[in-house]
Amino acid sequence: MTITGRLARKAIAVVAIGAAAALALAGCTTSGTPTPTAASGGTVTVASVNDFTSFNYNTPQGNLDTNGVVNYLTTGGFFTVDPSYKVIYDTSFGKIEKTSDSPLTVKYTLQKGLKWSDGEPITSDDMLLAWALASGHYDSGTVDADGKVTKGTNYFSIAGSTAGLDATSLPTLGTDGLTMTLTYSTPYVDYMLVSPIAQPAHVVATKAGLKSAADLTALLLKLPKGDPASPAAADPTLQKAAEFVNTGYDVTAMPTDASLLVSSGPMTVSAFVPTQSLTLVPNKFYTGDHKAKLDKIVLRNIPDANAQVAALANGEVDVINPQASADTLAALKKTTATVSTGSTVSYDHLDLSFNATVFKDAKVREAFLKTIPRQQILDSIVTPVDAQSKVLDSQQFVPQQSSYADSVKNNGSSAYDKVDIDGAKALLAGATPEIKLMYNTKNPNRVDEFQAIQASASKAGFKIVDAGSPDWSKKLGDGTYDAVLFGWVSPGYGYAGVPQIWSTNGGGNYNKYTGTDKLAISTQTELDSSKINAILAKMDAQAFSDAYGLPLFQLPGILGASARVQNVKFMGNQTGPVWNFWEWTVTGK
Amino acid sequence: MVSFILRRILVSVLVLIAASFVMYTLTAYSAHPLDDLLSSSALNKEKLIQARIQALQLDVPPPLRWFLWLGGAAKCLIPLANACNLGKTISNANVTDILPMAMQSTIQLVTGALVLAVVLGLALGIITALRQYSGLDNAVTFTSFFLYSLPSFLIAVLLKEFIAIGFNNFLVSPTIPMGIVIAIGIVLGLVVQSVVGGDMRRRLVVGGVTTVLSVTVLYAISLTGWLLKPGLGPVFILLLSVGIAVGATALIAGLRNRRALITGMITVVVALGSYFTLQGLFDMASVGTLVILAIVAVLVGLLVGYLMGGYDRGQSMRVGAITAALSGGLVLLDRFMQSWPTYVSEVNGRPIATVGYQTPNLGGDVWVSGIDSFTHFALPTLALLLISFASYTRYARAGMLEVMGQDYVRTARAKGLPERTVVVRHAFRNMLIPITTLLAFDVGALLGGAIITESIFGIPGMGQLFFAGLGRGDLNPVMGYFIVIAAMAILFNFLADLAYAALDPRVRVR
């Protein structure tokens, strides 16, 4: 009796467990739907070094390469730049016209029928917002050395500079909602490189608590220009809008708020797996010339250059743009990928400090520069990657620009074409100056440059002291070194950056060089590009005759593209390989 | 017990705080977060530098900044408040938001490597101890020495270049050359005869049979293109499951225990039955389904063992559970294999991945995404595993040898207990005691090793977070990383203490 009872209890328990398991199972199944079939255009996966962090590329914290690529793919604009750094105007988006020289007046006209990816029209409201962002027109803040605002209000924080646009008065908008006219109080050299399109005004308006883009426009037109001397009270609505634009676009996961994804460009973000990949699909409201032929562009996060090559060889990515080295190139050539090389916009250069005692004498500067083995440095660092590369001979232009060749002919760089130890010795006349040469010890290129220079200059009697440091950037301009090896990034187009390095008080003039001050400043108010190039050529020659320093080489770049993707072309600036994504096609699957 | 745990937690928190101070100040003084801006030629450089100084509070000297950081981090200790604040990265992301993402892949990687290292290391260590001074023992000892002395990146790079890309290339036309087939067969034969031991004749027979068998199997695999369309089918599932049942019985109960053997066999039949009945369910399975099925399988095994029981119920139940789990695993493995061709065509015929932890936009069911995880994690896990596995082997071997020399083991033998009982019941448990200590240390080493493995396999996990953060001078993610690994190290130490206490009755937790 007891036995049967126990068995019965056991049986009940078993049945109960079974039933519970069945119920749980039913809850834990999927419908088993098949995966959607692939569409016809195909997918291209591009390796990116850094993770995506923000839908707003133009904030100081969001201004990173991957964000820039996404921004490039998702933002329409009045122009793009080609690999020779020529500006190509995109009339399918709109046009820029200069309507008056004095005062400089520029009119922006949007193409009719443009729409954001949520179906809302792109209008002059959006242009006005972009102008408000970029010009700092409403800012009245005074900032101390640590970056604290001590008085007044600063609204939008932007990565770029307000230079140029800060000289514009409140724009006038056309009645058709498609035009905006800017008037400059002083001429601005890069007026044709202003593309007033950024975040969608209707989204920003909603986030600021306004009803529509028109309300935001009304507010912007009504508010007074900010005056740091006597700041007005902050406008709470604009502050709200600014707060959203400044930080609201920063993400660490695919946003649940679809309004962050609203795009004016050919693509729009469809998926984002943090630290892993970001997927873009065509914007179905995009009507311009840069329509993609692909179904998807995937940005895949692979920090390591070797891992990128392996991933390309293994078919996990299609396009890579890894940090260049001869070995990476050779490894890439062993795969079936199409490989191209070129020069990037970064270039290494040797600068002499004009306030260093040892360089007070122009002869010492000249003698030192004569010992710099530029060809040897190029041959060991660049030539193995890019066989066509040549020593950089201009401080103002890069070889991809048309003005480079003319400038090089006359700038006096030929005096430093070859290492001239005897010439240097003659100039030194038996002196053995000691030179503290600073460089970044964490950068292998600079280390190799230093060693090559040290070996060569010693032959002429120089004593080269190793002032290399991982802290080099903090020491720039502090007078603890006599010469420095480092790199600049030249944008390749536009002239607004010229005074930064070449005027006496420029923020990048660590060498306290004064020889080109007036010329550099005069470029900023010149509107005729041929005249600007003439001034730059003059500055180029001046710098060489003052023995300012020497440009060494442009950093080489490598582009590897899987054989199944066509029309991927090398681009040396920060946009990288995606610059012509609309031309890409995929064969096979 | 409770007071012991509370005391431990309190001390751990204090240790953690002190360690965080060391880490914070060291990192802060070595960091150059303004490097990129200082050397830029941007027109508004000053403004950008100011913005970053403001955002990262760089105007506060590091020791004081640590207090600010600690203030935010302390809120993590308040349960359910969700007020955790570990600061922001240079690109304005909350560290608390990016940490979980990074942890996911790292924990998967480290746990996988740890479990496999322990299981394989212990097994190999015990075998070599029991076959001391055999050819296998010498080979394993030398190999473990060698693996010890190998920098971890070397293994990772070799695996990636040769195994991943090499295997994918091989898959294009997967025929194994006859010479290699025979070589593998001979090696396997040598290994197995060494493990089995005995006199010369027995060894020759065992080795010969193994060689012939493995050559046949490999040749068949090569000939039928099995690697492209793998699968076990009911026949092989049955054969392998019977093998498992016999093995489990031999190990746990001894083959003389008929009830245990029958338990195993019944479980095998149930598993085979489930193979036929569950295929429909599998097609719409999710991860949850599989977890439930696994639990059910183990329960069924236990139940069968319980019902078959006899005087030593525990043994039968253990045999049942192990057989059920493993043969159920075979059924699942077969189902995964069925999805393999789909997966391979999804990734253009190159299944083994070299980078990341998943294929973007893959979609697909639990089987395909399961395979995707496997192909991404297999090699990095192996790379991590190979290094720590060596130390487990040597520990286990040393421990086993020492334990086998103890008096109580001799006594057990003298009582006439079979060798199996002596090893499994008396020696094994005591050998585990020092291993628990090693385990706690090894977690730290594995997490450190993950930095290198992750960087080589492009897995954006915690190691990458640390590596990139340190390189960029981005302090907060580095500290986020630190908090997690330090907490894990402390946790594992604590668990090791508990395990120690559980295994060694002499230790009492006060």
Next chain:
Amino acid sequence: MTNATGPIVALEAVLPESKAPESQGRLIFRRFLSNKVAVGALILTFLIVLFSISAVGLGPIHGWWKYGYTDLNPQENGGTPTMSLIPEWLGGKGIFIGNHPFGQNRIGKDYFAMTMRGIQNSSLVMVVLGLIATLIGVIVGSIAGYYRGKTDAILMRITDVFIVIPALVIGAVVGHAFGGFGAATLAVMLGFFTWMGIARLVRGEFLSLREREFVEAARVAGASDARIIFRHILPNALGVVIVSATLIMASAILLETALSYLGFGIRVPDVSLGNLIGENQSAFLTRPWLFWWPALFIVSLALLVNFVGDGLRDAFDPRHRRFSLRRMQEERPSLAEDENVRAGDDGDFMDAQKK
């Protein structure tokens, strides 16, 4: 704490030393010598280090090899190794080493000289790190183990603070901060963060040794704490210290390698085996010799030092050898005789709870 301040100084001199250190030492030495693998490893390690020092010299002294590790030379054969080891009668080019037996790097430095310099630096890191870590570990461990109680608790909590951070992580941070200051500085700094394993081991030894009769005798004889620690207990814990110091050295090579590989170790223009590999990691497929030569020496050094440590352990602690499953089998002095564990791994940090 004992009343070790008693004035019975005279007695102490009369008391015999706990054990005759000479005979004990000789026994251990003999045991070590009988281990052919360990002795061979020790000799080979010294030979490698001597070879590297004599090849490129030390400091201002120039070695016998014609190139220094910083000299820039013209590229020969695009930097491929000029060495040939296949004799002509086997179809090779004959046996010669040429100008650059290990090849050259991209700016023409001789890779043989660089590898030799790398060995020097890596062994420097190994020795210095080992010594510093051992020194600190011994001091902390012996004080904690000898005084017990509060001192012990505080010192062990401090140890915990450092042990919480994995060696590679703290190493990366330290290397990031001090990597630019040369191998010696880096090694010293790393030593400050890797002493915890030894400290625990030594503490464990002290905890048990301090209860032994000879310590009691010394105490009664009025020996000072310092004297008891350094003259009486420490010599008896020497085995543990030496063995784990050796094993720490082996892992120091790997730590330095890993750090330099990640770019947080010794920085160019100075050379270590790790940064040679790190610098040339992209050369793995294209110029493999840049990768394999340093890798070969890293693995050899680590392996050899591990063997030495292993032999030392057997020599100091023959207990491990006692049991053999097949005792009838003749004893074979082979590699198989290690049953030991890695340095720092077998610390008994359970002691606090074990009582």
